[in-house]
Amino acid sequence: MPDQTRHIAFFLPTFPAGGQEHTTLLLMKGLVERGHRVDLLLERKVGAYLPRVPETIPIHELKRRSRWSGYRRLIPGWPSEGFRHLRGSLGLGQRSIPLHRLIALVDYMETQRPDVVISAHDRAPLLAQWAAGISRHRVATVVIERSIFSRNYEATRSDARAYAVMQHRLTLMRRLYPEADRLVAVSNGAAADLAQILNLPRDAVGTMYNPVLRPELMQRAAERIDDPWLNDRSTPLIVTAGRLAPEKAQHVLIDAFAQLIDEGRDARLVILGEGPERDKLTRQIAERGIEARVRLPGWAENPYAWMAASALCVLPSEFEGLPNTLIEAMACGCPVVATDCPGGTREILADGEYGRLVPVGDAKALADAMAATLDDPTPVERLHARAADFSLERSVDAYEAEIERLCTRADDETR
Template sequence: MEGPPDIAIFGAFRVWGGTNRRLLNQIHSWVHWGLNVELVTYRDGVKFYPDEVPKSVGFVQLGTQGKLASSFALWSYMRRRRPRVVLSVNHISNLVLAGTWRLPGVTSHRYLSVPNTFGESEKLSQEPRRRARKFRQICHFYPRSDGVIAVSDGVREDLLNTVGLKGVEVTRIYSGSVSPQALKRAEEPLEHPWFGDHRDRPVIVTVGRLVPQKDYANLLRAFALVLEERPARLVIVGGGRESEALEALARELKILEHVCFAGFQANPYPWMAKADVFALSSRWEGLVNVLLEALGLGTPVVSTDCPSGPREILADGRYGILVPMQDPVALADGLLTTLRGDGPIYRTEEAVAPFMAETAARNYLDYFGLGIASHGDQSSVSGGGS
C-alpha cells in the first residue's frame, strides 16, 4: 500500500466473526472508492477472512500482549504511518487506542466502536464487580477519543443511560451487515441430504458460536416441542465450547437424530438461504449479522426479543416474529407459526436497506470527515475491490 492509510482498523482480530464480517463488507466499498485501508492487530490477532480481504489492504501485527505495551506500540505505529483515522473495534482495543490520547506526535483521529451492549449483558450482570469495573473503564477512557460509534440505537442507549458515559459524542451508525458479495455466496452448492430438492420436512437453521450468549439450549428445548407438533429438522452452524453439552442435551431430549451440529462453516450462506426458517435464540446482542443476512437472503426469521438488536432490526416484529427470551414454549410457537406460512410478509429490500454495506461505508466516511470526492464516485460501487 502506497502512502499513509486513510483508515487503520485496530483490534485483536480472529479469523472469522460477525464484527469482522461487517468490517470486511465496508472495507470492500472503501477500497473500491480508492481509500487506503490497513488492519492493525496485537496479541494473537490475525488477518480476518484472509481469502476475501482485498489485496491492497495492509496488515500490521504489533507483536504486543498487554494493554500498556500495546498502547505504546500503537502510538509508535500512528507516528510512523500517520493514518488519517484509527478505528478500534471492541472494548479492549478501545482501551488501547484511548491510551494513546495524550501521547505526542499523533495527528490521527481516533474513534472507538462498540458492537454489543454492556449494561444488558447477562454475563456482566452475574459478576457485579466486573460489571462496575468495566463501567468505570468506559466512563474514564472512552472520552479520550474523537467519538464513539454504537452499532445500534440499543447499544447507544445502553452506553448513555445504563453505563452513564459522558464527555464524548456517541453516534449510532449501523454497520454493513448485508453485502452483495455475501449474498452471492449463498448460490454456492450445499452438499447435505437434508437440503435436497425433494426434502420431506422443513429445516430450521441457526448460525453462531456455541456459547451461553446464544442460548442454544433454549432452541433445542423449543425444537423438541416443535417435533411434538410436526416433523422438522434443526441445523446449528457454528463451533464453540458448548458443543459437547448441547449434543448431550439433544440426546437427553431424544431429538439428536433430528439435529445436525454442522460446526464452523466458512460460508454459512447456502445453509441460511435454503432454510425454511432462521432462528435466533440469544440472550443479548448488539447488531445481529446473521439475522440481517437471513433477511437479505429472503429467509423467514424468528428471534428472541433480546437486548438490543433484534427488535430494532425486525422493526418491532414487522419483518419477523419476536418472542420472549428463555421461553422455549414461545420460541416453539413462533417457529410453528412461521413454518405454517403465517409469519410477516414484507419486501426484502425494504427490510435490509439501512444495513447495506455500501450505506454503512458511506455513513462511516461522513462521520470521519473523509471527503470521498477525491477518491472516486460512490454511486459506481457494485462490489468489492482488490
C-alpha cells in the first residue's frame, strides 16, 4: 500500500460497451476503493458504458476548441512537434491529427492537476503526450497498448486512405511514445509487438495484466437465465464471446463446429457479440445447414451465465492482446480451446497446460481440439486456479505500485 493517495486520470476517446472500457471501469473502481482520486477523461462524453461509472468517479469531457488555439500553445511549448503538425495540416507534410481538444486537455492538466494520466486507444495517447509536454503542471504519462498494433496496422493495407492514416499514426507513435513516463501492454506478446514496431528495446515496454477475476463475476455466473439452451444440459453447449469482426474469426469456428456435427457429435453453438460480420456469419450458418444448432443472440448482458452452463469455450481469433474471454471462461469452470495467435492466448494457457492451442485459421485442427476437450476436459479446480492469476486485486496492486513509482520519481525531480 503506498504512503499516500494519488490523483489518477484515465483518458479515452469515448466510453462504449467494449472490453477496453470494461477493463478501465474495473481499474478505476479498484483504485477508488484503495482511496485514490480517479477521473475519467473523455474526448467526447458518449458511450453505452457511461451509466456504469459510479458518482465517485467524475467524468470530464474535452470541449472542442479551434485547432489554431492548439497551435498557440503547441508551437512555442514544443516547436518541433508544433511546426511538424502545422505543415501537415496545411497539406505540406503528413496528414495531421486534429488538435480540436488539445487545449482542453492542457486546461484539464493545469486546473485539475492530476498526478498521472493513463491513456489508451486511437489518438488519445498522442494527445496526452503533446499536452503533457506543454502543460505548466508536471504530470506523469502512462500509455497502454491493449491489442497487437502491428496486426491492426497491416489490416489497413487494403484501404489506401486508412493505411495512410495508420502510417502517420505510427510515425507519431515512434516520436511520442518514448516520451511517455511508462509504456505498458496487457500481455508479453503485445509488449514485444509494440517494442518491435516502435524500434525500441524489449524492456522499454512493460506488461500489466487486465483485471478479470472478481467477486461479481462469480455472482453473475451463478445467475439463472431463462433460456432453453442454458437449462438443457443434455446437449453440450459450446460458447464464444467477442465482437463479430473479421479478426475474431468466428467463421473458422462455424466451419469447425460444422465438422463436429458432420462427425455425428450432438452439440450446440452460441456466438455472443455484435458487429459487422453478422450477416456474413448468418449466411455461412445457413449454407452449412446448421441453423438449428447455432445461435447469434447478440451482445449478452451476462455472458458469464452462458460460460458457466457451457461444456466448452472457444476463442478462434487471428490475434488478441489479452483475451479476457478465456480467463472469464476458466473462472466460470468452463474448459477452453484457443488459437495460438499473436498476443496473450499462449500466456494465459501456459503453452497449452490449461487448454489446447491450435494454429490460426485451421478449422480441422480446431474441430479436433474441441472434440478432444469435450471428451477430456481440464479439471475445474485447475481452471479456477489459473484464472486467479488474473484477479482484480493483483491487477490493481500492479497499477498502484507503478503509479506510486512514477509519482515518487516526479516528486524527487521537483525537489
